[in-house]
Amino acid sequence: MVEPTLLQTEVTAGALLPELSYDVTATTVVLGALATRDWRPMHHDKDFAVNRNGTRDIFLNTPNQAAWFERYLTDWTGPHGRLGRITFKMKGSVFPGDTMVFTGEVAETAVDELGCGWVAVDMVLSVDGETKTTAHARVALPTSTDDNPWSRQADAWRP
Amino acid sequence: MSSSLTPLPDVLVDALAANDQDPLRAAQSMLDVKQYETAGEFPVEMGYVWSSLSSTENGNPLYWDDEVASGLTAGPIAPPSMISVWFRPHNWAPGRTAVALPLQVHFDLKTLFGLPEAIMTDNTIVFHEPVRPGDVLTTYQRLTSISEPKTTKLGTGRFWVIEVVYENQRGDLVGVESYTGFGYKREEA
Numbered sequence: 001m002v003e004p005t006l007l008q009t010e011v012t013a014g015a016l017l018p019e020l021s022y023d024v025t026a027t028t029v030v031l032g033a034l035a036t037r038d039w040r041p042m043h044h045d046k047d048f049a050v051n052r053n054g055t056r057d058i059f060l061n062t063p064n065q066a067a068w069f070e071r072y073l074t075d076w077t078g079p080h081g082r083l084g085r086i087t088f089k090m091k092g093s094v095f096p097g098d099t100m101v102f103t104g105e106v107a108e109t110a111v112d113e114l115g116c117g118w119v120a121v122d123m124v125l126s127v128d129g130e131t132k133t134t135a136h137a138r139v140a141l142p143t144s145t146d147d148n149p150w151s152r153q154a155d156a157w158r159p
Numbered sequence: 160m161s162s163s164l165t166p167l168p169d170v171l172v173d174a175l176a177a178n179d180q181d182p183l184r185a186a187q188s189m190l191d192v193k194q195y196e197t198a199g200e201f202p203v204e205m206g207y208v209w210s211s212l213s214s215t216e217n218g219n220p221l222y223w224d225d226e227v228a229s230g231l232t233a234g235p236i237a238p239p240s241m242i243s244v245w246f247r248p249h250n251w252a253p254g255r256t257a258v259a260l261p262l263q264v265h266f267d268l269k270t271l272f273g274l275p276e277a278i279m280t281d282n283t284i285v286f287h288e289p290v291r292p293g294d295v296l297t298t299y300q301r302l303t304s305i306s307e308p309k310t311t312k313l314g315t316g317r318f319w320v321i322e323v324v325y326e327n328q329r330g331d332l333v334g335v336e337s338y339t340g341f342g343y344k345r346e347e348a
Contacts, residue, residue, distance in 0.1 A: 001230050002220075028214070035207065035214040037247035053276065054313070054345060062279050062338075063243050064214060070240040071217035079221035079231055083239045087283040150232045150289070154331075159285050 005078025008109060008117030008141035017076045017104035017121065022068075024060070026096040032064030059093035069123060069135045072102045080142050082149040084118070084159030088135035098127040107136070114156055117143040164270045165257075170194070171267055182271045186305050186319075195263050196299040199245045200252070203294045207244060208237050236289040242325055242334045245296050264300045264321045265340050274316045274342035281339035288331040295328050303337070316343030 022028075026046075033043035038061045041048040049058045060068075069088065074081050094100055104123040111117050119141055125133040138159065140149035167175075171185060178184035212222055220227040221236070228235045237245075249255075269277050290296065306318040323336040 002227050022216075031210075031214040035210040036241070036244050037207070039247075039250040062282055063240070064211075066240040066282065066284065067211055067215045067217070067238065070238055071212075071215040071219070074217070074219045074221075079219055079227055083286055085283070085285045086240070087281070089281045090279065148231060153288065157287065159287065 002079060004080045004142045004145060004147075006076065006081070006141055007145070008111070008119060008143050011106055011109050011119050011141065013106050013108050015106040017072070017102075017106075017123070020072050020075065020100075020102040022100045022102075024094055024096055024098045024100055026058065029058050029060055029094075029096060032067070033061050036061060036063035036067070038063060055093055055095070057095040057097075059095050062090070065090070065094075065125070065133055068100070068102070068125070069137065072104065072123065073121065073137055073139055076104070077139060077141055080148060080150070082140040082152075084138045084140055084157075086135060086137040088133055090133050092127075092130065092132045094125070094127060094132050100132075101126050111143060112158055114152075114158065115143065116149060116152060116156075116158070117141050117147070164273070164275060165263075165266045167270050168263075168267060171271055175271075182273075183305070186268060186271055186302065189264075189302050190305075191301055191303060193299045193301055196297065197246070198297045199295055200248055201245075203237055203245055203290055203292050203296070205235060205237075205292050208235075208241065208292075211238065211241055211244065232289060234291065236291050239286040239289070239334070240284070242284060242286070242290065243323070243336060245290070245294075246298050246323075246325075262300065262321060262323070262338065264302055265319070265338070265342075268302070268305070268317075268319055268340070269342045272317060272342060274344055276314065276345055277316075277340055277342040278313065279338055279340050280318070281337075283337040285335045286333075287335075288327065288333045290327070290333055294333075296325050296333060297328075298323055298325050300324075309341075311341065311343070313341070314343035314345045316341055 174185035
């Protein structure tokens with residue numbers, strides 16, 4: 001059995017997640033679009049993005065941003081971290097040539113009535129200090145070394 | 160999102176006819192109506208899982224190490240955030256005469272209101288039962304709100320919220336996704 005990387009009891013409100021920085025290229029955007037089966041041209045055709053969408057280049061699509069936020073969270077939680085809910089709001093696009101910076105802060109911790117340990121995290125994806133996307137996630141973490149949030153099913157899982 | 164308009168489905172043609180050709184009333188008549196029930200075009204498979212993980216350089220051992228997956232999730236699963244991937248249609252398939260679009264309600268609204276451009280502004284996903292290789296998921300869409308006309312830096316249009324509900328072949332709820340879209344016309348220069 002894999003030992004948990006992080007227990008819910010070790011996390012406190014206000015704790016900061018390690019920052020993640022990543023240089024975006026056209027390949028990042030196109031690979032992300034194809035991996036999410038998003039064939040729309042603004043994610044691979046610069047001429048279309050510029051002249052039809054009015055953006056300066058192709059840009060990261062929504063499902064791939066979700067995947068980036070999930071990666072950012074589980075880099076921190078380890079494999080025991082089980083994502084329950086994520087909300088994100090896009091304020092600007094992420095283009096090739098941008099350096100994405102992910103930051104996060106624990107908003108609150110709680111244990112629900114079924115004993116599941118939860119951590120709420122506020123995250124920001126920024127480029128050059130400008131917020132591009134904000135996200136709020138609720139992720140379940142083990143409350144002890146023998147707890148496993150993934151074992152919760154049906155009514156025992158309340159995301 | 161897309162900047163082309165697709166033909167209106169019969170249900171919206173009928174809704175327009177029943178509402179004196181008023182697009183707002185026609186859209187409001189579709190609130191909370193279950194639409195576009197469909198099954199995924201292929202079973203969930205790890206090839207796409209690894210492509211997605213590769214695109215974000217995600218090394219979570221839950222998805223790469225069978226022993227970890229066996230210990231934590233009783234076998235391999237797909238990352239929760241991939242839930243919409245399993246419904247995105249092939250860009251082409253035999254017999255298909257037009258490009259199939261995911262989130263068709265969104266494109267219907269663009270056409271209904273004559274808004275050639277659109278973006279997604281907010282996205283909420285709630286995850287339930289894990290998705291596993293071999294699962295064939297089903298889904299439906301429903302419109303849950305539509306705004307009055309708004310003007311943003313992109314142009315003038317309307318915001319709308321669409322929910323997408325996902326279930327597996329056993330009828331288990333696997334997720335609910337909520338999208339806020341903004342359909343608009345660009346301001347003339």
